[in-house]
Amino acid sequence: MxxxxxxxxxxxxxxxxxxxxxxxxxxxxxxxxxxxxxxxxxxxxxxxxxxxxxxxxxxxxxxxxxxxxxxxxxxxxxxxxxxxxxxxxxxxxxxxxxxxxxxxxxxxxxxxxxxxxxxxxxxxxxxPAVGTTAITALRDKARIREGERLLVRGGAGGVGSVAVQLGRAYGAHVTALAGARHLDFVRDLGADEARDYSTTAPRDLGRFDVVLDTVGTGMADYRRLLTPTGRMVSIAFDSSRVLRSLGYLVASTAFGPRRVRFFSGNPRHDLLAELARLTESGAIRxxxxxxxxxxxxxxxxxxxxxxxxxxxxxxxxxxxxx
CATH class of the missing domain: 3.90.180.10 (Medium-chain alcohol dehydrogenases, catalytic domain)
Incomplete structure (x- = not known):
């Protein structure tokens, strides 16, 4: 073959x-x-x-x-x-x-x-990969709730584009960070706010109940945006500083409030079936x-x-x- x-x-x-x-x-x-x-x-x-x-x-x-x-x-x-x-x-x-x-x-x-x-x-x-990752991140790890504020870093990418749609379906207020040329794209996916990551500093974004990081750099800056009960889920790390990034993830997962959740996907039949259901319903395209x-x-x-x-x-x- x-x-x-x-x-x-x-x-x-x-x-x-x-x-x-x-x-x-x-x-x-x-x-x-x-x-x-x-x-x-x-x-x-x-x-x-x-x-x-x-x-x-x-x-x-x-x-x-x-x-x-x-x-x-x-x-x-x-x-x-x-x-x-x-x-x-x-x-x-x-x-x-x-x-x-x-x-x-x-x-x-x-x-x-x-x-x-x-x-x-x-x-x-x-x-399959991006959809099951987004479901696991928002539903299972962050346990996002209706009315919460969600920030998606990398909103125009594979996982990010699904997470924007899924966050909207779960009833969250969605802010997406993306490149300038993709701001209309992420708005069309359902983002309530779309911001250019190259001209928007983290401190200008406000507070969030959930941050989904698909980028992996500068995680500490975005973790500071969490509310006292906020949750950050990261699916990426800085590949140019692998050990340092992994060390930060381990430390932030183990200690203190506003912990960072990190996971490696291994979707089973039920998760793939849920993705199919969400797609058939029109929640995800x-x-x-x-x-x-x-x-x-x-x-x-x-x-x-x-x-x-x-x-x-x-x-x-x-x-x-x-």
């Missing part, structure tokens, strides 16, 4: 389209024919080798794979799987691994769910900025790395039986 690979850490140019044997599902697993997969920021960080010290124990050597979430159809079932049938249209997120940029992936059955009714697979592929064929995976990484994108970049994969 065709698959995106890289043989060394580095810039987007290390990525290439190679081949690997098609995987075979074991008991409890499902073989999914991938139709599309999205590009996420963590994949860029891993490809560049910026977190190799953190992931050393899980490092399996080269060649390495990329891609986290996907949408496709069920191609084969492992023993004991009864929730799905061949041909079911599904989406999912690989747990603590990369490899969705391929014609086929093997996934535990409890990490899959059916895609929202009426949503095509390219748009569906834009949601995927935003695909651009699509690329699998052979242009390096171009997609380069575009996301350059920044300035509103929404998601999606890789289209032509599944085959080979």
């Amino acid at each position: 065709r698959v995106a690979l890289y043989d060394q850490y580095g810039g987007p140019g290390v990525l290439y389209e190679g081949t690997l044997p098609k995987p075979v599902p074991r008991a409890g697993e499902v073989l999914v024919r991938v139709h599309a997969a999205s590009v996420n920021g963590g994949e860029l960080t891993a490809r560049a080798g910026k977190v190799r010290l953190v992931t050393a124990l899980m490092d399996r050597g080269f060649p390495k794979r990329t891609g986290t979430d996907f949408a496709g159809d069920v191609a084969a079932l492992g023993a004991g799987v009864s929730r799905f049938r061949i041909g079911d249209v599904v989406w999912g997120v690989l747990a603590r691994a990369f490899g969705s940029m391929a014609e086929f992936v093997v996934v535990p059955a409890d990490q899959l769910a059916r895609t929202p009714v009426g949503l095509d697979l390219v748009r569906a592929a834009a949601l 995927p935003v695909v900025a651009r699509t690329y064929p699998l052979a242009e995976i390096a171009h997609a990484h380069r575009a996301l790395q350059a920044g300035g994108i509103g929404g998601k970049l999606v890789i289209t994969v032509a599944g085959s039986a080979n």
